[in-house]
Amino acid sequence: MLPDILILYIVLAPGLVALTGLAHKQIGDKIVMGLTTAVVLSAGALSLIQLFAYVAGLGGHTGTEEHHASLVAATTGMEIKQHVITLMPWISVGEFQANWAIRVDTLSIVMMAVITGVSGLVHLYSWGYMSEDPHKARFFSYLSLFTFMMLMLVTADNFIQLFFGWEGVGLASYLLIGFWYQNKAPNDASIKAFVTNRVGDFGLALGIMAVFFVFRSVEFGPVLDAVRNNVAVVPVGFTEAAPVRDLMIPFLHWNLNALEVIGVLLFIGAMGKSAQFFLHVWLPDAMEGPTPVSALIHAATMVTAGVYLVCLLSPIYEYTFWAAGMITIVGAVTALYAATVGMAQNDIKRVIAYSTCSQLGYMFFVAGVGAYEAAMFHLFTHAFFKALLFLGAGSVIHGMHHEQDMRRMGGLAKFMPLTYAAMMIGTIAIIGLGIPHTQIGFAGFFSKDAILESTFAAGQSKVMFGQVAFWFGLIAAFLTSFYSWRLIYMTFHGPKTWEAHDHHDNHALEDVHGVDEAHGHAHDHTPHESPLVMLVPLGLLSLGAIFAGVYFYDAFVDSNNETFWAGAIYRAAENHVLHDRHNVPEWVLYAPLVVTIAGFLIATFTYYFNRGVGKRVADSGGPLHSLFYNKWYFDEIYQATLIKGSAMLGNLFWKADKKIIDGIGPDGVVAVTKASAGRLSKMHTGYLYHYAFVIIGAALVFGGILWLRAGGAN
Amino acid sequence: MIDFTAMILTVGPELWLVAIALIGVLVGATLKDRFNSVSIKFGALALFAAAAFSLMNYEGGEAFNGLVRTNTFVNFAKFVSYVLAGFALLTSEGFLKRHGTIRYEYSLLILLASFGMGMILSAADLMTLYMGVETLSLSSYVLAAFHRDSAKASEAGLKYFVLGALASGMLLYGASLVYGFSGSTEYAVIAAADPSIGMMFGMVLMIVGLAFKVSAAPMHIWTPDVYEGAPTPVVAFFASAPKMASMVVFANVMFTMFGDVIDQWQLIICIIAGLSMIVGSLGALTQTNIKRLLGYSSIANMGYALVAVAAGPELGAGPLLVFLTLYVIASLGLFMGVLAMRRKGGMVEGINELGGLMRKRPVLAIALSILIFSMAGLPPFGGFFGKWEVLSAGVEAGLMPVVIILVLASVVSLGYYLRLIKIMWFDEPTERFEAVDGPVTITVLLAALIAGILFLFFISALSGWAGTAALGLAG
Numbered sequence A: 001m002l003p004d005i006l007i008l009y010i011v012l013a014p015g016l017v018a019l020t021g022l023a024h025k026q027i028g029d030k031i032v033m034g035l036t037t038a039v040v041l042s043a044g045a046l047s048l049i050q051l052f053a054y055v056a057g058l059g060g061h062t063g064t065e066e067h068h069a070s071l072v073a074a075t076t077g078m079e080i081k082q083h084v085i086t087l088m089p090w091i092s093v094g095e096f097q098a099n100w101a102i103r104v105d106t107l108s109i110v111m112m113a114v115i116t117g118v119s120g121l122v123h124l125y126s127w128g129y130m131s132e133d134p135h136k137a138r139f140f141s142y143l144s145l146f147t148f149m150m151l152m153l154v155t156a157d158n159f160i161q162l163f164f165g166w167e168g169v170g171l172a173s174y175l176l177i178g179f180w181y182q183n184k185a186p187n188d189a190s191i192k193a194f195v196t197n198r199v200g201d202f203g204l205a206l207g208i209m210a211v212f213f214v215f216r217s218v219e220f221g222p223v224l225d226a227v228r229n230n231v232a233v234v235p236v237g238f239t240e241a242a243p244v245r246d247l248m249i250p251f252l253h254w255n256l257n258a259l260e261v262i263g264v265l266l267f268i269g270a271m272g273k274s275a276q277f278f279l280h281v282w283l284p285d286a287m288e289g290p291t292p293v294s295a296l297i298h299a300a301t302m303v304t305a306g307v308y309l310v311c312l313l314s315p316i317y318e319y320t321f322w323a324a325g326m327i328t329i330v331g332a333v334t335a336l337y338a339a340t341v342g343m344a345q346n347d348i349k350r351v352i353a354y355s356t357c358s359q360l361g362y363m364f365f366v367a368g369v370g371a372y373e374a375a376m377f378h379l380f381t382h383a384f385f386k387a388l389l390f391l392g393a394g395s396v397i398h399g400m401h402h403e404q405d406m407r408r409m410g411g412l413a414k415f416m417p418l419t420y421a422a423m424m425i426g427t428i429a430i431i432g433l434g435i436p437h438t439q440i441g442f443a444g445f446f447s448k449d450a451i452l453e454s455t456f457a458a459g460q461s462k463v464m465f466g467q468v469a470f471w472f473g474l475i476a477a478f479l480t481s482f483y484s485w486r487l488i489y490m491t492f493h494g495p496k497t498w499e500a501h502d503h504h505d506n507h508a509l510e511d512v513h514g515v516d517e518a519h520g521h522a523h524d525h526t527p528h529e530s531p532l533v534m535l536v537p538l539g540l541l542s543l544g545a546i547f548a549g550v551y552f553y554d555a556f557v558d559s560n561n562e563t564f565w566a567g568a569i570y571r572a573a574e575n576h577v578l579h580d581r582h583n584v585p586e587w588v589l590y591a592p593l594v595v596t597i598a599g600f601l602i603a604t605f606t607y608y609f610n611r612g613v614g615k616r617v618a619d620s621g622g623p624l625h626s627l628f629y630n631k632w633y634f635d636e637i638y639q640a641t642l643i644k645g646s647a648m649l650g651n652l653f654w655k656a657d658k659k660i661i662d663g664i665g666p667d668g669v670v671a672v673t674k675a676s677a678g679r680l681s682k683m684h685t686g687y688l689y690h691y692a693f694v695i696i697g698a699a700l701v702f703g704g705i706l707w708l709r710a711g712g713a714n
Numbered sequence B: 001m002i003d004f005t006a007m008i009l010t011v012g013p014e015l016w017l018v019a020i021a022l023i024g025v026l027v028g029a030t031l032k033d034r035f036n037s038v039s040i041k042f043g044a045l046a047l048f049a050a051a052a053f054s055l056m057n058y059e060g061g062e063a064f065n066g067l068v069r070t071n072t073f074v075n076f077a078k079f080v081s082y083v084l085a086g087f088a089l090l091t092s093e094g095f096l097k098r099h100g101t102i103r104y105e106y107s108l109l110i111l112l113a114s115f116g117m118g119m120i121l122s123a124a125d126l127m128t129l130y131m132g133v134e135t136l137s138l139s140s141y142v143l144a145a146f147h148r149d150s151a152k153a154s155e156a157g158l159k160y161f162v163l164g165a166l167a168s169g170m171l172l173y174g175a176s177l178v179y180g181f182s183g184s185t186e187y188a189v190i191a192a193a194d195p196s197i198g199m200m201f202g203m204v205l206m207i208v209g210l211a212f213k214v215s216a217a218p219m220h221i222w223t224p225d226v227y228e229g230a231p232t233p234v235v236a237f238f239a240s241a242p243k244m245a246s247m248v249v250f251a252n253v254m255f256t257m258f259g260d261v262i263d264q265w266q267l268i269i270c271i272i273a274g275l276s277m278i279v280g281s282l283g284a285l286t287q288t289n290i291k292r293l294l295g296y297s298s299i300a301n302m303g304y305a306l307v308a309v310a311a312g313p314e315l316g317a318g319p320l321l322v323f324l325t326l327y328v329i330a331s332l333g334l335f336m337g338v339l340a341m342r343r344k345g346g347m348v349e350g351i352n353e354l355g356g357l358m359r360k361r362p363v364l365a366i367a368l369s370i371l372i373f374s375m376a377g378l379p380p381f382g383g384f385f386g387k388w389e390v391l392s393a394g395v396e397a398g399l400m401p402v403v404i405i406l407v408l409a410s411v412v413s414l415g416y417y418l419r420l421i422k423i424m425w426f427d428e429p430t431e432r433f434e435a436v437d438g439p440v441t442i443t444v445l446l447a448a449l450i451a452g453i454l455f456l457f458f459i460s461a462l463s464g465w466a467g468t469a470a471l472g473l474a475g
Helices: A004-027 A029-056 A106-129 A136-155 A159-177 A184-215 A220-228 A258-273 A282-288 A291-300 A302-312 A314-318 A322-344 A348-368 A372-399 A417-431 A443-460 A466-492 A516-522 A532-557 A561-565 A577-583 A586-609 A612-620 A623-629 A631-664 A666-683 A688-713 B004-010 B012-031 B034-056 B072-090 B093-098 B104-122 B126-144 B151-182 B187-192 B197-213 B223-229 B232-238 B241-257 B259-285 B290-310 B313-340 B362-376 B382-396 B400-426 B438-474
Strands: A083-093 A096-104 A248-251 A254-257
Touching (some): A004 A029, A004 A083, A106 A136, A106 A302, A106 A372, A106 A561, A136 A291, A159 A184, A184 A258, A254 A258, A291 A372, A302 A314, A302 A372, A348 A443, A372 A417, A372 A443, A417 A466, A466 A586, A631 A666, A688 B197, A688 B259, B012 B034, B034 B093, B072 B104, B126 B241, B187 B241, B223 B232, B232 B313, B241 B259, B290 B400, B313 B362, B313 B438, B362 B382, B362 B400, B382 B400
């Protein structure tokens, strides 16, 4: 691990440097951009050094080592390797203790590397992508603010700081989705994201309250230790202690297992942030934000916070049945659902957004069956290739002068070869191409296969819903391959459909940039390759998309995983999922490869050789296509039920409040008060004898009162 | 054998003030107009010294065969009153100069009024009480009419005088009834006497007289007119030092002389308190003159203070001192704010003239806002704690109805306090303000600092001092 001072730098410097945006008028945009980029890039370099040093320090890791069939049996009660830097106390009210702290363990080391690494590259990339935007300083300081909040989230050593970071990234996400606030769509999207996240955050907040209720602490250490060792706890208001795993607490009007309640509530928070089924509606709309934001926040980092939370709280989910089952099912459904929708979208960013949603589903269902390491591994590799895909898409959009509709692209491979190469690498990585039993494969191959194998193994050993999740995941893998290649073919191959169209048809963004108009017309509308500052991040991410899997496989999910995770992820003694996955039937290993190739072939057939097929299917408007194209009508259903319903309820209360409560309450009281005040000032006639009369009258009244009371006493 | 030193020490501050005032008369007669400006500083200095004196003999003592008796309760009030009187005097110079009415008599009258405050606070006998009340009142009448060329000021002075005479007469009549039925003018003897019905009538008349002096409803009726008509520095003085002194004397009389018959007067005090709060908070709502508005606000605040009186000596004495100290500091500060509002051609007294103060004079506006918030009793400012202590004293004494009125009146009073804030911060500025005198600005800032912020941190210390001071009552 790095010295404390450098860790402090990684976590706090992005927050401090974000503040320079406030003074951008004084110091200029360039300085704000330079400072934020330099700081986050250096933090990224440091975190990556930390990660590599940490992996190298495990010993025995060469990166090419053969699988160890004899996985060391899970040693329970293993010492947790973690280092907590306490910055200062924050809340200290009785048992409610929360510090500002930086927790350094394997989980946070991995997350820090992902966050600062991707964020640094996105900062760099934005120099090119946002070069024509008039509000660059604001953009960069939001990005740094986000980085800081995300780091606060992953380095928290208690639920309260985690919540702070959780809300902080939500804020940054809101600000960045609505970055082009002059237009309606980004504003609507940012509000949608914020409101949808409220639902999840409500669950998270309830979960944290439940944690405090049961454990009388909000610090990870004591809470998770109590679950690991099944300590007897006395919840607030209880008189008798009970072992925490068997503890029943009243919730609503049922008596439920405490860990199940906590687990489900906290997972609802994770669902909101990670855009899982039912709460996923905000993520596609969030693509209204600038593309670097989509890459950083809505692909690589923030949306994975939910996965991180589930892995962090692995001790809790290890001892829940229903909560873990819910994670598995929700994850599996999301993986499949988002993949089906992704097939039918035409906006290049939306396709990738649904793909993100789907990949997050993978991470969840594998965490649900108990292979948290595989979830974290996929989170890690996914960050590289998904950021790569988004930045590649951004490069395309930039080159196409803000065109996002794939139907108006095509044949771009010639015009932007480097972007094409990067997108190819990203696509091969996301579909998980690789050869089983060898160390040959892209990053996605290692993590996705680890997921599918673990899930299958879990299904065999009767872990809840494991079989379902495996089959869902397998179908989703097929769909992933299909829509990913569809994207490549529609964008980079085939006829140049953009020549036939006027690009300004759909130039919503053009209005935003007053100066951009000049840019738009200065060019001759042919696509152009992006500047170097955008290509360098693509190159670096491509390296990650190719090699992150093979290099880290051993440490994350294979022979070295016990020493690597060092207790940061906990598995119960009876949970051997990660070990059992080596004993799955041979066909399970080859099935992903087969479906991937099948998806590739179908996509090639329909979008490369017979380009009309896809369009014909879309135009014929079959029920299945309509369902997928309209995202299973989720937005419409929510509009009709939740939104209309809330509006009606709101209207009802608003009118009741205005007429009845305001009428009697504030307005009535004000009227009475005003009238009395008016009458009172009329008493002040200014005549001396009136005044004297009042005084003498008062004396008489008081005397009378005394007389009556004395009379009453006699 | 009389212990002469102890006696001198007991009445030291008052002797000092009266001596200075008499010397001032002589000096003034010799120097004439040259003394006018000097006398202000001279008088203020004397008042600060008197405040220091009252601390020197903080534990108190007895003098003149029981005519005067002091303890920590009254000495605490004495100290605060003298300091505030000093500030009120110090800050009046600029105003008087501009109005061409700077006369050394002004300082001497303030000194004599302060002497009267000291006397009523020290009084342990009806004779000294009445003498002190008259000294204070007569000086006040003259001060109210000090701008004798102004019709408004003369009217204010005259009204104050006539009604004051009426109230003094009632006080005197009540005192003589009490004397007649108890056979003594000494507080201690009266307290021990059998509470006959005649004595109780005397008590009621005394209550009416004292309520007039603290301007509690329904004896408040002179207040708005006098506050509006009298010169602003005089009103600043009225609203601070004598308010503190008179209210503490009111409490002292009720607690020491009639402490045993609390069930007889508690209801009457509660009625007066309730009426004051209602009249004060409602009356201020419709005012457009800031001095009148502050006059109503002081009526309401006297109502709050009377809740502490009604709570009785054990529960109410400490909170009373805390509340009054915070209130009078804020009150003086606010009147300083009125003094600071000066435009070409005269003083600004309309509330709307405050418009845009935040943009023209941010420091002054912030200080005034703090004072207003403090007076309105909004946390975290000092005034909140004062009100809170009074409220909890009322609750503990079981005076729920009057406590509920207190809370409601506070809400209503927010209506006009916040209107002031709104005008200062959000309304359009009208005209340029003239420069302000140094002492006035300093006093405003000091008051804001002390009442608004300092006591936020030292409120427990203030409560502690007041609590210990209140113990002096029992001893």
